[in-house]
Structures are given as C-alpha cells and as structure tokens.
Amino acid sequence: MYAGLLKVRSVCPACGLDLAQVDVGDGLATPVILVLGALLCGLAVWVDSVFSPPWWVHLILWPSIGFPLGLGLMRTGKAALIGLQYRHRWHETEI
Ligand SMILES: [Zn+2]
Incomplete structure (x- = not known):
C-alpha cells in the first residue's frame, strides 16, 4: 500500500x-x-526522576523510541483513514 x-x-x-x-x-x-x-515527555520526566541517567541517554533513548513509534502510528492510522474513506465516502461518489 x-x-x-x-x-x-x-x-x-x-x-x-x-x-x-x-x-x-x-x-x-x-x-x-x-x-x-x-x-514520551511524561516518560522522559519519569525516567529522569527515577533513574537520573546522563543527558546522552535521553538523546539516544527518546528518538529511537519516538521515530519508529510515530511512523508506525502514522502508517497504521493513514491506512485506517483510507479504509474509512473508501468505505463511507468513496462509494457514494461512484456511479
Ligand atoms: Zn488492495
């Protein structure tokens, strides 16, 4: 797709x-x-307050979690929106 x-x-x-x-x-x-x-901001604050890691851990950790998760959510959500659009609106305009 x-x-x-x-x-x-x-x-x-x-x-x-x-x-x-x-x-x-x-x-x-x-x-x-x-x-x-x-x-992710909430998780970062929690991780920082509980584990107090050095700053570079945040620099590596959150982008490596956020980018794949964001892309996965965008791909899944976009596919769902296309499916919904196909199901509800697209058929109405077809002759
Ligand atoms: Zn198909």
Missing part, C-alpha cells in the same frame, strides 16, 4: 484498487505528534 515510508501508492499491488483518488492528507500528523509527544 505504501511506496515509501508514508507515500501511498497509486494502485494497490494486491487487489488493483485505485488509490490515487483517495486523499487523507496530513490530518493524522497533528494528533499523532501531540499524543505521542506528550506521552
């Missing part, structure tokens, strides 16, 4: 569905960034 990390293919390689008409935009990026950022 994806041609890159977040770029949606124009045609589904499995079933041939035309995905070029589907546009979910970047509407998912804001909630993912806000929720994940708040969660």
Whole structure:
C-alpha cells in the first residue's frame, strides 16, 4: 500500500484498487505528534526522576523510541483513514 515510508501508492499491488483518488492528507500528523509527544515527555520526566541517567541517554533513548513509534502510528492510522474513506465516502461518489 505504501511506496515509501508514508507515500501511498497509486494502485494497490494486491487487489488493483485505485488509490490515487483517495486523499487523507496530513490530518493524522497533528494528533499523532501531540499524543505521542506528550506521552514520551511524561516518560522522559519519569525516567529522569527515577533513574537520573546522563543527558546522552535521553538523546539516544527518546528518538529511537519516538521515530519508529510515530511512523508506525502514522502508517497504521493513514491506512485506517483510507479504509474509512473508501468505505463511507468513496462509494457514494461512484456511479
Ligand atoms: Zn488492495
């Protein structure tokens, strides 16, 4: 379904569905960034207060957790939005 990390293919390689008409935009990026950022900030404060690691541990730890998690959430959420759009709106415009 994806041609890159977040770029949606124009045609589904499995079933041939035309995905070029589907546009979910970047509407998912804001909630993912806000929720994940708040969660990771809370975890960082907790880890710092409990374990008191050196600053470079934070520098390595949080990006290595945040980037894959954010990408996974974006890919999953985008696929879900495409599925919802296909199910609810796309069919109404078809003749
Ligand atoms: Zn398909």
